[in-house]
Amino acid sequence: MRLALVGTGNMGQAIERLARQQGDEIVARFNTAHPLPVHADVSVLNGADVVMDFSLPHVVRAHIDAYCRWHVPAVIGTTGWYDQLEEVRRLVEASGTALLYAPNFSLGIALLKHILKQLLPLLEQLPDYDLYVHEVHHTRKADSPSGTALMLAHLIVDGLSRKTRIETETQHGRIASNALHVTSTRAGQVFGRHTIGICGPFDELTLEHHAYSRDGFAAGALQAARWLVGRRGFFSLDDMLHEWLHISSETNPR
Template sequence: MIIALVGTGRMGQAVEAVAVERGHTVAARFDADHPLLDARDDSALEDADVCIDFSVPDVALDHIHRYAFWGADAVVGTTGWTDKLETVRDWIEEGQGGMLWAPNFSLGLALVERALGGVLPLLNDLEEYDVAVHEAHHTGKLDSPSGTALRLAEVLLAGLDRKTALEVETQHGAVEADALHVTSQRVGHVLGEHTVTLDSEVDQIQIVHTAKSRRAFAVGAVRAAEWVRGRKGLFTLDDMIDDGIGRGA
């Protein structure tokens, strides 16, 4: 498979290393010094089968529009654009390409989501448990809360009738009972840690996912590229997992 890499920072470097290990070739690279938005047409992609984008939120939507306009298959790990999700879906359908996006490409985190999906029907009947989400990242993280924390919050809100509102700001008073509190911490070089806490008067359960290296995300992104190649439509990591974590690639 031939890959166009959009974003050549530490995450992009990790993606390239995994791609080469899996027998793929990176034919084109784009970054701040060689912006994708300067490309006049899809020839700049060097006949890539899939674009893998770990750039920055400021240009993510413009990049996605390019992929759709060119009919190029893409994997997008950049966040900060999902308020335009339906617009993006229209672009992808019009361009007849395929795109898989996720706020976090760690397959381990995807397993956490599946675990929550199994617990939530039971938790919905156990009203004595309150829930919250906490995330910690390095001090260079551009968004807060992380896209992953917001995704976990969406899963919890969808599964719990008693939680109807999302609260992401620091609380200086009592938290409303129907609010799901999502907190953030920025410290040192933490790659990413997400904790879902279930708390009652008599016990506490925590589901914690800790990323040990960027390779955790890179493996998921490359496997997603293998899966999405040649497909048409807008997909998430859930679609790939439903298909057998890439067995359909």
């Protein structure tokens, strides 16, 4: 693949390193020192097959508008813009291009989501169990809570009737019973740790994903890019994973 890399921070560097190992070519790079010229034409991407955007929340929407105008597939790993999902969906579909977004490209997080979805119907029948979400990231992370933590929180609120809203602020008094508390810590060089706590009157169950490095995220993002090329539409990582699981179940029936 010929890739345009938008955002050359730690994640962008991990993608570039792994892409080169896989035989892919980085044909364009943009960052805060050399911003993506969103008002230029598609030639600035030097013939890239797909854009990998791991930039910053305050610029990513303008980037997406440009990708749609240029009709170039884009993988978006930047978070902090999900309040505009439906608006972006309409834009992508109207333009006839392709966009895949995810707050986290780790296969481990995908497994965690699957486990959580299976567990929530059981917890619905166990009202004494309360839940929380906590995430830890490095001090340079731009958004808080992380997009992954909010994604997990929305799964819980959507799947558990006793939790009807997400609370991300510090609580200096009693928290409402219908609020799901989502908290964050920023420290050192932590790549990412997401914890779901399930607290009962006599015990606690903890589901946790701990990323050892950024390579797992980079590998997932590159897989998403390969899957996206040649498609049209607005996708999440779940769409790719569901297709893989469907093929796997047909190829390897039990």
